[in-house]
Amino acid sequence: MLAAVPWIAVALIVYDIAVFGFAGAGVAGAQAVMQSEIVTIPLMSGARWSLGVGDAIVLLTLVFLFVELMKAARRRGISITDQALSTIILIICVIQFLMVEKAATSVFLFITVAAFIDVIAGFFIALRPARRTSKPQARASQEASSWPSDTATQGSQLGQGSHG
16 A cells, blocks of 8 residues: 555655745745755855755655656556545645645645646556557457458459459
8 A cells, every 4th residue: 555655745745844844934934945955065167056955855856756657657557546646646736736825836836747747647657558458459340340341342353353
């Protein structure tokens, strides 16, 4: 059951802990937390590269999205439980983005988009095996239904060729 839990939920939880646990009031507090630096690294060019909380959450979300896509592709389709949980996470993200003031940040929008991509990719991956099995059956039934007409056409073409 734990394998069915969407990893995007972890990114959502990390975001919520960051903004509700450490931010001041409103969007300004959430944005201040997202912009606060975790680490600053001097580069050989002399510039300093800094990683903010928001950047780290977006990076974490991208890694989790990759894991979700690999998990779905590896199983040759995804389970109904996994797909349902991913859809629930997407619904939670959309509601939180629209209704909660501290979720009105670009970082949270990226988490929501990652949840959307996870759900849509899950549907396409789930449909892939169904299309593979239905095409040969459709082709076989099409060949079976057109078989007598093909024979009649070939016979008439042979008859025309021998008279010509």
